Amino acid sequence: MTKQEALNILKGKIAETQAIGQLSNVFHWDSTTDGGAPKTSFGYRSASIAFSSGEQYKRIVADDTRAAFETLEGDASLTSEEAAMARDFARAYRLNSAIPKAELEKFSALTTEADNAWRAAKDKSDYASVESYFARIFDFVRRVADWRGYKDHPYDALLDEYEIGLTVRTLDGFFGELRGTIVPLLRKIAHSDAKPRKVKERFLPGQQRILTYRLADMVGFDSSRGRVGETVHPYSMMINPDDIRIAIAYNGDLLSGLYSTIHECGHAIYNQGVRKDLYPYGLSDSMSMGMHESQSRFYENIIGRSRAFTGVLLRLLKVRFPYFQDWSADELYSAVNIADPSLIRTEADELTYCLHIMVRYEIEKKILQGEVNTNELPELWNALYKEYLGISPKKHSEGVLQDTHWSGGAVGYFPTYALGTAYAAQLLNALSKSVDWKGDIAKGNFSKVHGWLKENVHAHGGLFLPEEVLLKATGERFNPVYYTKYLNEKFGAIYSV
Ligand SMILES: [Zn+2]
Secondary structure, eight states, rough: OOHHHHHHHHHHHHHHHHHHHHHHHHHHHHHHHTTTTOOOGHHHHHHHHHHHHHHHHHHHHHHHHHHHOOOTOOOOSSSSHHHHHHHHHHHHHHHHSSSHHHHHHHHHOEEEEOOOHHHHHHHHTHHHHHHHHHHHHHHHHHHHHHHHOOSOOOOHHHHHHSSSSSEEEEEEEEHHHHHHHHHOOOOOOOHHOOOOOOOOOOOHHHHHHHHHHHHHHHTTOOGGEEEEEEEEEEEOOOOOOTTTEEEEESSSHHHHHHHHHHHHHHHHHHHTTTTTGGGGGGGOOOOHHHHHHHHHHOOOOOOOOHHHHHHHHHHHHHHHGGGGTTTHHHHHHHHHHOOOSSSOOOOOTTTTHHHHHHHHHHHHHHHHHTTTGGGHHHHHHHHHHHHHHHHHOOOOOOTTTTSTTTTOOOOOOOHHHHHOOOOOOHHHHHHTTTTOOHHHTTEEEEEEEHHHHHHHGGGTTTSSSSSHHHHHHHSSSSHHHHHHHHHHHHHHHHHOO
């Protein structure tokens, strides 16, 4: 096979998988947002989901795909885009082909069933009814680790799927440092005299909706190349480079809705900023979950929960809501940064968020090592919450059953949330050297911050590995010190500790 033939094969596969991906993503949007498909139709629709993922799999795990990327491997005459395309196919082939196809199909059916069982179990707070599904899912992921192979720890084989090259060794070091910062800081905060004012009012969806559009526009979401919809669990997705969507939940909690809007905008702005010429190479998305999360958290926490931004936000709130008339920007700043251990990860504050991730990390590590049985999970969960956050749930729905990840078979995904947060702090440190971000944001001007991120992170899409993006943007490898320093300075000042 010639180089040109190999490139043509891979580009053809990309065009087809993108075509299928566009259809299945529109389908997903239609299934999960208001105004879309009726819930009762899900039974019929699942066949389409299974069919499209099967079609994508066939294009990756195929003899001609393998022959093509093997032809290109090590070819020094490739452009960086071509080399990255071949690299991604080799990786996708390796990850997918390691698992026997019949096993993968069985697993896909199992997770669909398990997800339904988990929803019912969560409603009734009934762990026993979902335990046998968890047992089968964890048994499968342990086998995946063996099929894929690993050097030091079976968990490495799963972590690498979500963040290339991520290992237990790296995470043990990172989380150790983080715990050493957060736990003592929380202890001091618990004894602090600072008592931030809380938002007590509930707000109607109609009131929240107008502000969502205003905010999305302000932070730089290009609505001419995207859509904002309504859903139960907020998310963002790319359909193609000119169609990036975010779905927002309006549950009466105004600040939670606003901050999840900023979070999802961070993801969407990332996708909107990728060089369009990378699309035919399949490089329009970040290849790193951690890097994607770094952008959503950069917008949500670092910018959105900064003192500079709360002044801007308060002005917007005062125009629309009489409730905020007697609030000061300092009060709002403290209100959006209340550090208070809680049970639900998705509602956690910026400081305690990573402790929730660490609980799941420790449990997944034990599962992969075969050190814990599924019947012991609730107890282990509660004990770790007590140890890390000082509280433990009374109901399984607020404990081990709160997240959808395990019933969906996503083991190894959680750590990318924490990693992304730390990437964001490292990027902030580099950005601050050339951009007066506090001054700009206080004026509601996002353009320089947006420009720096676009040039140094977004534009590259999936061209580089996460560690390469960090190195290029910040001049150094991943270093969690920026994050621990950021937390100490920010929360130390808010709580005077
Ligand atoms: Zn996110």
